Amino acid sequence: MSGTHQPPNAAILVSFPDADAIVESLASFIIKAQKESIDKKGRFTVALSGGSLPKMLRGLIGNPAVKWDKWQVFYADERVVPLDHPDSNHLACTNLLFSKVPIPSDNIHVLDVSLLSDLEELSDAYEKELIREFAQKDAARFPVFDLILLGMGPDGHTASLFPGHELLAEEDRWIAYLEDSPKPPPKRITFTYPVINHAARVVFVAAGKEKVEMLSQVLDNPEAGLPSSRVKPSVPGPTLLVRRRCGVGCRPLSPHSL
Numbered sequence: 632m633s634g635t636h637q638p639p640n641a642a643i644l645v646s647f648p649d650a651d652a653i654v655e656s657l658a659s660f661i662i663k664a665q666k667e668s669i670d671k672k673g674r675f676t677v678a679l680s681g682g683s684l685p686k687m688l689r690g691l692i693g694n695p696a697v698k699w700d701k702w703q704v705f706y707a708d709e710r711v712v713p714l715d716h717p718d719s720n721h722l723a724c725t726n727l728l729f730s731k732v733p734i735p736s737d738n739i740h741v742l743d744v745s746l747l748s749d750l751e752e753l754s755d756a757y758e759k760e761l762i763r764e765f766a767q768k769d770a771a772r773f774p775v776f777d778l779i780l781l782g783m784g785p786d787g788h789t790a791s792l793f794p795g796h797e798l799l800a801e802e803d804r805w806i807a808y809l810e811d812s813p814k815p816p817p818k819r820i821t822f823t824y825p826v827i828n829h830a831a832r833v834v835f836v837a838a839g840k841e842k843v844e845m846l847s848q849v850l851d852n853p854e855a856g857l858p859s860s861r862v863k864p865s866v867p868g869p870t871l872l873v874r875r876r877c878g879v880g881c882r883p884l885s886p887h888s889l
């Protein structure tokens with residue numbers, strides 16, 4: 632083990648030599664979080680993103696430590712397309728993970744596809760899905776996810792929260808929609824910051840050389856207000872898993888220290 636970089640927003644940054652090392656470490660991190668959550672509450676609430684994240688979850692496949700029947704899975708953001716559309720985050724997660732593991736389909740919370748033509752109704756319905764899982768069980772103002780897994784775009788976006796977008800200022804709603812996403816497809820729903828920042832754990836998985844420059848912006852220049860810099864769950868701050876040298880002063884850390 633060599634050490635961590637503590638950037639101003641108190642994120643924990645961990646870098647790995649290659650994608651396989653991230654996959655392995657991410658799986659152990661998730662399993663540890665799962666155990667703590669099930670021991671405490673009997674369930675594990677997790678939110679997934681799209682992009683390259685689903686394929687980074689392959690370390691969970693065939694792993695007997697994963698208690699799939701205790702998982703409640705939501706999408707931190709989802710593209711407004713049918714569930715079998717190539718752009719669907721749910722389809723990517725299904726192809727790369729859920730079709731290969733024994734998770735009950737009722738435990739995966741997907742868009743109500745009968746509402747795809749009305750984004751307001753669609754995001755309201757997804758918010759109600761969260762309310763059923765959290766407000767009724769935990770009686771909290773905002774849901775407290777056990778784990779939210781995020782990606783980071785080369786422009787610093789995360790989930791479907793994009794630089795300069797009005798949704799960055801949303802303080803009330805749990806789920807919001809947009810019709811002008813700069814990353815296609817344009818219509819999406821997304822968790823808002825109140826949801827992301829109330830999570831017990833948030834992990835960014837940001838593999839790829841093209842993210843190095845943006846990563847240093849996000850970590851070392853939070854006052855610029857990039858969407859990924861605004862992810863600030865209270866304790867212990869977000870964890871960032873990145874591939875290769877991150878270029879912002881961090882050193883490789885043993886996966887076991889996660």
Ligand SMILES: O=C(O)[C@H](O)[C@@H](O)[C@H](O)[C@H](O)COP(=O)(O)O
Binds near residue numbers: 720783785789790791
């Ligand atoms: O559905 C989406 O588009 C996302 O959830 C988005 O926020 C993604 O996580 C980032 O764009 C990173 O994507 P990559 O991992 O493919 O770079």
